[in-house]
Amino acid sequence: MSRSERLLDLVQTLRRHRRPVSGRALAAELGVSIRTLYRDIATLQGQGAPIEGEAGLGYVLKPGFFLPPLMLDxxxxxxxxxxxxxxxxxxxxxxxxxxxxxxxxxxxxxxxxxxxxxxATALMVGPRAEAAEGIDLGAVRQAIRRERKLGFSYRDAGGARSARTVWPFALGFFDKVRVLVAWCETRQDFRHFRVDRIEELDVTEDRYPRRRQALLKEWRESQGIGQKAAARN
Known part of the structure; x- marks a missing residue:
C-alpha cells in the first residue's frame, strides 16, 4: 500500500468514528505501527486536515472536512x-x-x-474508433449544455429522410456508434438518433422550453431505467 493510500484510509477511518478514538485502536484497525500512525496524523494535520486530539487522549476528525480530490487509491x-x-x-x-x-x-x-x-497502469484500450459521423460532436455537446434546439436531416434504417427539430439532452457513446437522445418536435416524443445518420446539422440559438435535467429524468422513467436500477439494488 502506498503512503497516499494509507493517508486516505486513515481519513476514512476517522470519519467512521464520531467520538475520539485512541491511536492504538486506529493503528490496529489500519494494520500499521503506532509510530507510523502518529507520523501519518501529523502529516494530515500539516496538510490542513482538522484532526483534533493527541497521543493518550485519542483523535477525532472535525465534521465538514473534504478530502483533496487527488488523494486516489x-x-x-x-x-x-x-x-x-x-x-x-x-x-x-x-x-x-x-x-x-x-x-x-x-x-x-x-x-x-x-x-x-x-x-505504469497496464489497462489498455483498443484501436481508435473509425469516425463514421459527418457532423461536429463538439457542437452537439455544446447544444446539450446550453439547452439549444438542433435542426437536421435524418436518414432512418430504410434510407428514408426526414427533417427534424429536436431538444437534445444526452449523447450516448457506444463502441461503433454515437446516439443522440432528444425530444423530437415532429414526433412529439423522445427519440434516439444515430449520429452517423444525421446530416445538415443546424445548431440554433433557440432555447428549448424545458430544463435538460427534467427531460433526462422523464426519459429515464419512460425507459424504466430508474426502476431497473432500484431492482438491482
Missing part, C-alpha cells in the same frame, strides 16, 4: 486512466484532446508514488 487511478484513454480514442476530436490533457494535468499534481502508478 490504485483502483481509482486505474478507473481514471482507463476512462480517459477510452475517451481519447473516440472520434469526437475535442473530447479526445480534453481526455489527454486531463491525464497530463492529473499526473502533474499527483504525489510521486501515485504518479508512478498512473504511468
Amino acid at each position: 490504485d483502483e481509482q487511478i486505474e478507473a481514471l486512466v482507463l476512462g480517459a484513454r477510452w475517451v481519447a480514442k473516440q472520434p469526437d476530436a475535442r473530447l479526445a484532446e480534453a481526455a489527454s490533457d486531463l491525464l497530463a494535468k492529473v499526473a502533474a499534481v499527483l504525489p510521486p508514488d501515485l504518479r508512478e502508478t498512473l504511468d
